[in-house]
Amino acid sequence: MDKVALSFSTNAKLEKLIGRELITNNIIAIFELIKNSYDAFAHNAIVSFEGFDISSKDLGKVRHSERVISNVDSRIIIKDDGVGMSFEEVKTKWMEIGTTSKENTYIEKSLYSSEDKRVINGEKGIGRFGADKLGSLLRLISVGADGYEKTTLEIDWNKFDDHEKKIQDIDFDCYVERCTIPQKTGLTLEISLLRDKWTIADIVKLKNHLKKLISPFAQEQERFQIYLEYSKNDIERIVNDSFEYATTGIIANIDQYGLMKYEIYTALESECKEIKLVPPGFGPLKLQILYMDKAAKNAFTRRTGTTTKDYGNIKVFRDDFRVLPYGEKENDWLGIDNKHAQGAFRTFGTRDLVGYVQISKIDNPILKYFVKYRTDLLIFTVSTIIRHF
C-alpha cells in the first residue's frame, strides 16, 4: 500500500459561493462593507449613489417607489476614513480568503492611532465579497501605510465564472503609488456594472435597515457615522431614532454581579429601583424597552414609514451593531406573545413593545464560552426585567 498526502484545492466557483450566494442581498452586502469601515477605525462611512436618478425628497413618495433609478452607468461608492491598507495589506488581507487578520476580539487602540479601542466585528473573512454581490466590477482605492502608499486594484468578479480555473490563477491589475506628501488614509470601493436594478423602494429599505443595525449607544457616543449620498449636496446621516417615540418605558442596567438598577417612567412620573437577580444571569447589560400606546405607534409610523409590527420588537445589539435576527418582525425570541396569550403579560404583546438590549463581546465573556446557553440566559434576564414592567 502506498501512502500519499492529499490536500484540498479550490476552483473559481468558491468565490461565487461566498460572494453572490452567502451574502444574500444588497442590504447585507452594504452592511458588511460598512462594518469593515468601522473595524478599520473609520469615523465616517459614506455610501454614494452615483448616477442614480434620486434625491432625498423622493424617499417619502410611496406612489413612485417602484420607479427604477439606476442605469448601466450607475455606481455605488463606499468611502471611509479608516486606517486603510498598504499594498502589502491588500495582498495579504484583502486578497486572501478567510483571512485571520481580525481573530483578536478587539484591536489595540494605539495600534493605529490614539483612538479608543473598538470591538471588531470581522470574524469570518468573507464580508468584502459584498462588493461582488452589488456589482461585477470593483475598483478598490486604498491609502494606507500612514498615508504614504496608494494602491488601486481593479477586480472583475465575473472572471470567477470560469469554473475550470483554480482560484489562485485568476489575477487582476493593481497599481501602487508612493506618495511624498502623506494623504488621508482610508478605503474607497467603487462598484459598477450593478447586478440589480435599484428602485426608490430599495433605497428606502436600505435606509430603514441600516437604521435598525446601528446601536443607539454607538450613535450617542458619536464615534462612527454612516451617510447616504444621493448627489453632491444631498447627503443624509443614518440615525437610529426608533426608540424615541414612546413616553412610557423601562431603562435598566445590570452589572456583572446581577445587581439591576432600573427606572420605570411614564410621561408624568418615574420610579427608580434596585434588585438583585437570582441567579445572576447575564451582565453587564443595558436595556431600554418602550411601551407603544396608540399615540406612540402613530408617531412612529409617521416618522419612520413603517408600523411597529413591521419594525419588530426588542433588538439585541452587541457593541455597536445589531445581532440578527433577535427582534426582527415575527421573531418573538422572548416568547412575549405566547405569554400574552396565556395571560402572563396581560397588557402587551410584541407589537406593543420596541426596545433594545445592549451587550458587549468583551464584558460578557460568557458570550464566548457558553454559546449554547447564551440565548437562554439572555431570555431569562430580559424576561425578568419585563416582569417588573
Ligand SMILES: Nc1ncnc2c1ncn2[C@@H]1O[C@H](COP(=O)(O)OP(=O)(O)OP(=O)(O)O)[C@@H](O)[C@H]1O
Ligand atoms: N474598509 C477597510 N479598511 C481597511 N481594511 C479593510 C477594509 N475592509 C476590509 N479590509 C481588510 O480586508 C479584510 C477582509 O475583510 P472581510 O470583511 O472579508 O473579512 P473580516 O472583516 O475579517 O470578517 P467578516 O467576514 O466577518 O467581515 C479585513 O480583515 C481587513 O483586513
Ligand SMILES: [Mg+2]
Ligand atoms: Mg468584515
